[in-house]
Amino acid sequence: MRIGYLETFCQVVEEGNISKVAKNNFITQPAITKQIRQLETLYGTQLFERNNGNLVVTTTGKRLYEIAKQLVFDYNQSFAMIDQVKGIESSSLKIGASFTIAEYILPHVLGEFKKIHSNIDITLEVSSTPNILHRLRENKIGMALVEGEVYTDEDLIVNKFAEDELVLVCSPDHRTFALSQSVRVEDLSHEKFIWREENSGTRLLVEKMLGENWSDIINIYMELGSTQAIKGAVEINLGVAILSSLVIDTELKQNMLKKINIENVELKRDLWAVQRKERFVNKLEGEFIKFIKNYQF
Template identity: 50%
Template sequence: MKIENLEVFCLVVEEGSINKAAKKRYLSQPAVSKQIHLLEENYETLLFERNNGKLILTESGKALYPIAKKIVNDYHQSLVIVSQIKNKVKLALNIGASLTIGEYLLPKLLGEFKKNFPQIEITLKIGSTPTILAQLEKDQIHIALVEGEVKGENFKVTKFAQDEPMVVFAAKHKWKNNRNVPLRDVLTEKLIWREENSGIRVLVEEILKQHNLLDQLHVYMEFGSTQAIKGAVEENLGISILSKLAIEKELKEGSLKALPIEGIDFKRNLWVVQKKDYIIQKSVKVFRDFLFQKTYST
């Protein structure tokens, strides 16, 4: 049995078909089928069965997959680590970040990090928290920075900072001289909101639900872009609730104002997520140490 047999097996499981796995691996379907057959001969059991044209894992296949995945991952990590020790490849760092962190927190941090560690080649992928965690699960990134809820027994989760969603409004809005905003006043305004399932919307709606106030929220417009929301609020088309990280520039320039909601704590934690039982590459350790030096964790 070879590593390639396990790699192909894992790919077939993840793609759901021999045809898709063959295309992704640039192999013929018979070649992929042969790899699976070799594994089945080695373990003396079927790993897949067909049900209404669909490829379904057998109980043996289900048991083998997580073990095979770990063996494949460990093998590829060993190649990277040994190559780094031999100085034959540059250090690589693949980061995944949810939208607010990736767009507003990381650019400045990564600029400073790159100045201190120019030998590390950085790739940043930005997406929703579920998308980024799925990429981490599939080893498409080394480390994830997210603000949403993290589920999964395979993840090691550590707080690295905190963010506070705030009520955001135009500089000429009637609240411009307030120190905070009563929730009842927020509920009477036209709210310019992120799309459903965005991290900040889920957080705010969950808190309002706890106070039995969610049905009183008046959503005036929905945008899929924080930048678009800020532009609309600047024009005084309505108010919004946005991450404090996302509006720092506008607050300094004076084009937007922001206040906390009276009596409600919207603070949320920002998380570093890594896979458990994963050999930490030097570049990841260096970045993690740098991140915690520049932010905070309690």
């Protein structure tokens, strides 16, 4: 049996679609099917079944997947480790980042890093913090750069690389806040909040800081899928929002948004660089982690 067969099997489990895996690997669909059948013959069990036209992994297939993905991971790690011992440096950096970090921090950081390592290839995946951490645990990326809550466990190495402040913003034409520099928490209950989706790092952190009664304070008027959309909605006075200070610098300078302090409330969060403990960290990844920790934001 070839390790490539197990890798193909894992991809089919993850994608749930043989034709997509074939397309991603530039091989034919029958070739994928043949590899799966050879594995089924080797293990003497059915790994997939068809259910109303959908490909469904069997119970034995699920158990094999848990072992196979680790075998494939260790196999690929062995090459990375030996290459480094031989003095062959990796030229590929695979990073996952949450939306705010990807949009407002990494363009500058990666640009500066590329000036030092001009011949490297950088792949960046962008999603919510939970999705990016899932991709890290599935070995699809080498490191995760995320904000908000990161629940450490035995599998992860978590390092703080920067700090961010969350601030309340409104339109300069806001009916009550336009002439204010600060407001009380109880004043917020009368406002229409423009908010991100439920699993966004910013939203989870604010809900935690405001406590279990946050829903009595925050009146969710609108949920939007991007920070840029939220800024636009606040600018035209549809409501107020709590946003990262990293994303509103231009709007504040151009008087498109107004920052309001919340009395006796400090909304700060750490930005995290996360890696898997058991994963071999190549020299390039190690240099990037050191670079971003020392970067002047």
